[in-house]
Amino acid sequence: MHDNDLAIDIRGVTKRYEEHVAVRDLSLQVPRGAVYGLLGPNGAGKTTTIRMLLDIIAPDAGSIAIFGRPNRESGLLNRVGYLPEERGLYRKMQVRRVLRFLAELKGLKAGEADKRIDEWLDRFGLKTKERDWGDSKVDELSRGMQQKVQFIATLIHDPDLVILDEPFSGLDPINAQALKDAVVELKRRGKTVVFSTHVMENAERMCDAVCIIARGEKVLDGQVTEVRSSSGRRNVALALVGNTAARPSENGVGQVLGDRQLVRHFDDNNRYFEIELAQGADAQDLLHRLIQAGARIERFELILPSLHQIFIERVGASNVETGMSGHG
């Protein structure tokens, strides 16, 4: 087996639909063993890209390779695990049978599948001394349990590449934590994980590299640290004692922040402000002015702009809104 260093190599891919272009001339490379984030507003073309990657739909132009081989090659997708955004299982089927079916579809032998199913059910607390949920129908499981089963189905065949479409949507904090742990463990084992999200915090926390797409086009991509420093800017995180941050204009702080000479833009995060300094402005000046204005400072920190800031800046808030109606 001759594998490439890239887990995914998408080149010049375009997908047109009747009324619009879902993905336009998109190229992106995901190195092996990376945790990669596909970021974009709803309707940006994330799901379309993922579906083309999985050969569910065919691109109109461009090429897609997985582990250096064309993704249409038979058997190749057996090495890929996929968790779609819209999740569901056969409702009337026994959990164990659903999992065996999905595992067999990925080329696993029934005996091996059964062994792994037991391990996974055990690990996710779906098989305890009191109750083995594997023998229940999918219907009888709670939503959280169904999500676990779905996640088992994604990983049961021990894929080398795991693709998760909006994996955090609809997860409670406990399952979200379990998912995060699972991703980290996959990376430790040398697997490649690609996930799409429009929640930048998740991406910032977990991803080695990201690609931001909007309106079907790539806006930027690269290592997360590179992306954050590439803007050449440094931002300031400012938190004030008490909950004064909510109404800065009342205590003179607002006047400082409103000074266009000093501050280009600020974003009220409620707990703290993310402040983008104006061209040529010095953070020390800002600190000085703030103290003069009588601000009681709890936190003053030079930070890289968050992915969220970059995202808003590059994609534009209006785009996020218009993108809401479409389907990614």
Added chain:
Amino acid sequence: MDKFWVVAKREYLERVRSRWFVMMTLFVPVFITAIFLIPAWVTARSAAGTGSRNIVILDATGTGLGKRVSAILTSDTTAAQRASAATAPQPQVREVTAAALPAAEDSATREVMRPNNVVGYLVLDDSTLSTRRVRYAGRNASSIVDTDKLKSAVRQAFTAVMLQREGVKPETISLISNLSLSMSQTRIDERGKGGSGQAAIFLGVGIGVLLLMSIIFHGQNVLRGVLEEKSTRVAEVVISSIKPEMLLAGKVAGAGAVGLTQQVLWIAISAYLITNFAPLVLKSAGVPVSGGGGSALGVSLGGLTVGLFIVIVLYFLFGFVFYASLLAAAGSMVNTEQDAQQAAMPIMYLLIGSWLFVNSVIVNPTGTIAKVLSWLPFSSPIIMPMRMGLSPVPWTSVAGSLAVCALGCVLAIWLAARIYRVGMLMYGKRPSLAEVARWVRYA
């Protein structure tokens, strides 16, 4: 190909395990047995009935006609009834004059109206002799079996009286009046004598019904299964692991295997029930039964040869694949059960439409309608086996029609797969025909 079997296996096992399958598999044979046995029981029951004998005969002809009718009614018994003949009522013959007839009728009417008495009265008078008119009034006046029996008894008696007048010997008369006829029908074709004509019709129609039922039940099941995969959103995970064409083929094959399993069980259970219950049922109706119940009901599959059997199986498979693929495509286009039924309509029209011509094919198996329908891929699976059962069909026609049918299947699968590929991931409103055509072009 492995994945095809995985899908087919799931489809088969999940359906066979379902409560619905178990219930239908048991219920239908009971139903079929009932359909066979209830009419047989009713017929046997009324044949054994004595309604036509518990009557008053008013004879104003003065020729002894009434006595003869009574004698015929009494002697018209089967072996079983003969046992109870001693207790069975005899017709009461009252010979009256023409003038006394109205009064006698009045009193007979009153007798019938009294409960647990005679059930009716028969009037024989001059008009019977001159214009062959007979009147009957009674509680069972609308019973076809009873009135037929009376009519034939009067006819026999009348013939006897006429023959007697012509001076025919009494022995000859009795021979003529008790003459009973039985005819056996045998079909002849190029290969020589075949099974009975009735068995061929039974076989032909039976095959058609089985195919029709399995397409309606299991084809619709494919549609519902596709719809389920779509609405539960499991489709996307499945399609990311297997080509839609393979998924479609596996689903159709699995559902088809369920259909075949069910039919084999239906036939086996029905045959068992009928052979074991027919004698019991008929006995309870007072009819003695010798041998198996099946033969008592005149059912035999004498016309079935190995060649015909293979052809039937081929038509069955092609027919099922053709319709089930299209139904799967219909299921993939929509999101709700109601929309699915609507999308399936045109396909079901093709099927039901073909079935509407069955009668004309039975009446004229070599006619133009039969010939045309046995070539079209959507109707040939139903019509051709029936035609072959009814009349000889040249093997070139069978081979040609099977080839056309196979081609039709390939086209149906191709079309279905393209619609399926796009439709499975389309949510939202039901697509128009134009949109579906676009899917087919771009998929």
